[in-house]
Amino acid sequence: MEFKISKENYFTRNIFLVIFLLFTFITNSQNFDINTLRDINLNRNSSLDPTFKTVTNSVVPISLGTPVIIYAVGLIKKDSTVKKQAIFIGETFLVSAFITTALKQIAKRERPFNKYSDLDQATSATGYSFPSGHTSTAFATATSLSMEYPRWYVIVPSFVWAGAVGYSRMHLGVHYPSDVIAGAIIGSGSAYLSYKVNKWIYKRKI
DSSP states (O other): OHHHHHHHHHHHHHHHHHHHHHHHHHHHOHHHHHHHHHHHHHTSOGGGHHHHHHHHHTHHHHHHHHHHHHHHHHHHHTOHHHHHHHHHHHHHHHHHHHHHHHHHHHHOOOOHHHHOTTSOOOSOOOSOOSSOHHHHHHHHHHHHHHHHSOOHHHHHHHHHHHHHHHHHHHHTTSSOHHHHHHHHHHHHHHHHHHHHHHHHHHHHHO
8 A cells, every 4th residue: 555655656756857857948948949839830821720729719618528428427327437437537637727727836937929029829818838728638638538438439539639739729829839748748647646546545445
C-alpha cells in the first residue's frame, strides 16, 4: 500500500517537473515559440476561422456533457459500472481544471496577442496564457474516455478532436505552442493520476 502511495506522489512530482522544465524552456526560447505561432496564425486560411471557433467552443459542452450523458445511461440501465466510468471522466475534468488554474496563477504569462501586436486575435480570450485550459480540458476528456472505452472508434475521434482543439488555439492567435503542449500534458496526466488515485481508493475500501 505504501508503495502505491509513493508511486502516485512520484508521478505527480514528475508531471509538475515536466511543466516546470517546459516553462523554463519557454522563457529561454521565446523566439521559437512566437515564430512558430506567427507561422500558424499569420499564414492561416482565415476561411477556416469559423470552423476552428466551433472546435474551440465545443470544449466545455463536450467535456461536461460526456460524463453527464454516460451517467444518465448508467442510471437508465441501472449499471453501476457505467456510472463509475462517468464519475471518473468527470473527476478528470475537475483535476485538470484545478491544475491548469493553479499553473496559470503561478506563471502569469500574458496572452500572445497582448504582447505582439502583429498577431491576429480571431476569438475572445481572457486570463493568463500558460497553460492552455481548452487544450488541457480536451485532452483530459479524450484520455479518460479512451481509458474507459479502449476501442479505436473511441480513441481516434477523441484524440483527433483534442488535437484540433489545441491547434485551434494557435490558429486563432490566443495561445503559444508551448501553452498547448503543456495543456495536452496536463490533461492526459490528470486522467492517469485520477485513474491511479481511484484504483488506490478502491483497494483501500476492500
